[in-house]
Amino acid sequence: MPVMSPRFRLKQAAPSQFIPSNIAGLQAFYNFEQTVPNNQLDSSGNGRHLSYQLNTLNATSTTGKLNSCVSFTSRPPGFRNQGSKYRITTWGPNVSSNFSLSVWLKPRSFDAYQHIIGAPFSNRLYIGANGTTLTFNLFNGTVFGVAAPVVTLNTWHHYVFMRDGTTLRLYADNALIGTASVAGRTFSPGTAEFHVGGSGPYNEYYFDGDVDALGVWSTVLSAADVSNLWNSGSGVQMP
Numbered sequence: 001m002p003v004m005s006p007r008f009r010l011k012q013a014a015p016s017q018f019i020p021s022n023i024a025g026l027q028a029f030y031n032f033e034q035t036v037p038n039n040q041l042d043s044s045g046n047g048r049h050l051s052y053q054l055n056t057l058n059a060t061s062t063t064g065k066l067n068s069c070v071s072f073t074s075r076p077p078g079f080r081n082q083g084s085k086y087r088i089t090t091w092g093p094n095v096s097s098n099f100s101l102s103v104w105l106k107p108r109s110f111d112a113y114q115h116i117i118g119a120p121f122s123n124r125l126y127i128g129a130n131g132t133t134l135t136f137n138l139f140n141g142t143v144f145g146v147a148a149p150v151v152t153l154n155t156w157h158h159y160v161f162m163r164d165g166t167t168l169r170l171y172a173d174n175a176l177i178g179t180a181s182v183a184g185r186t187f188s189p190g191t192a193e194f195h196v197g198g199s200g201p202y203n204e205y206y207f208d209g210d211v212d213a214l215g216v217w218s219t220v221l222s223a224a225d226v227s228n229l230w231n232s233g234s235g236v237q238m239p
Contacts, residue, residue: 018228020044020102025219027093030196032070032212036061040070040086040196044215050086050196057206059084059197064212065104065156072197074114074206083206085197087119092194093216095125095138096187100162100221102229105134107209110151115199116207117214124187126199127161128207136161136170140187146170146178156212158230164220174230176223 020029021044028048030040036059037052052059062071075082093099105116115128124139130147136159137145146168148159160171166183169176196214198206221229 020215020229022228023217023219023221023225025217027099027216027218028091028194029215030213031067032061032064032214033068034061036070037084048088048091048194050088050194052084053087054084055204055206056082057084059086062210064210065106066213069104069106069210069212070197071210072207074198074208083198083204083208085195085204085206087193087195089193092119092192093125094189094218095163096189098163098165098218098220100160100217100219100225101127101215102158102160102217102221102226103214104156104158104212105209106156106212107151107153107207109208110134110153113205114207115195115205116209116211117196118199119193119195127159128199128205134159134172136168138163138168138182138185138187140185144168144180144182144185146180148172148177156210160221160226160229162220171226174227 020026026044028042028046029044031043032040034040040050042048057073060071061068072084110129110132112129112131118126126137132150134148134151135145148170158173162169166181168180170178198204
């Protein structure tokens with residue numbers, strides 16, 4: 001049988017583009033494409049927009065991992081309440097049951113006085129620094145968490161934090177790097193506060209670095225979901 005000429009060969013269909021809304025349970029997604037200090041819109045369609053909160057220092061818009069991102073600034077170690085962040089006071093991830101959070105981070109500096117995501121006095125979630133390592137913590141009077149390897153400054157890294165039943169999981173750059181058990185522990189549903197660029201509402205410490213493509217789900221992401229978020233153009237953007 002003669003070989004078919006290349007110009008007559010059938011084209012292979014292009015793979016369907018992965019977007020975060022393909023994962024069930026999407027609660028909020030922030031592209032950080034809006035010019036700072038305007039509000040940052042929730043691209044999930046759920047209307048959970050972030051409001052800009054300024055305290056001494058400004059955040060700025062800069063080139064991100066995917067198009068634009070928000071760049072936060074904080075004072076050197078030892079200073080509180082000097083920085084800027086975004087927040088929503090009518091919603092927060094429900095950490096009393098399964099949830100997942102995906103985000104790209106690029107720290108300029110990193111120390112024990114930097115909080116990145118959370119609102120530990122309301123929804124009991126805290127993502128931030130412990131010395132030179134990144135930690136994913138839940139609170140119920142006691143801290144339960146997972147630590148990532150030492151953070152590389154001025155470099156983009158992708159993190160996924162999730163609660164899977166009684167297990168906390170932390171992924172970094174498409175690899176599971178740690179787990180912790182919360183068996184027998186209860187946490188406040190705390191669905192009324194969410195902060196990005198710092199924590200709060202009290203004893204706030206601010207992040208010194210860039211944040212991009214932040215998504216929150218009320219479900220546990222599969223290994224394939226984590227891989228898709230990491231691999232699709234080194235991250236994905238909502239339409």
